[in-house]
Amino acid sequence: MELGRQFGTRPVRPITTTTGIAKRFRHATIFGALDALDPGETMEFFNDHDPLPLLAQIQQRYGERLHIAYQSRSPDGVLINFSIVKS
DSSP states (O other): OOOOOEETTEEEEEEOOOTTSOHHHHHHHHHHHHHTOOTTOEEEEEESSOOHHHHHHHHHHHGGGEEEEEEEEETTEEEEEEEEOOO
């Protein structure tokens, strides 16, 4: 996956949306993308709604290894950065 812009000092891997992916595969696709991140990397995620059930699954799966930070919330959707914490 090609690195996108910088977020602070960390490289960002953008993922714009999962709307083109069948609903039954969306969470697995996001987990796969998160699993591919190296410590210190950040994935930018856009969704058309606040993905609270997904965030609960992510928190349960990754715990303290993953930092979740909302970048924006609007009627059009939410932008969230997921960062793998360096050990």
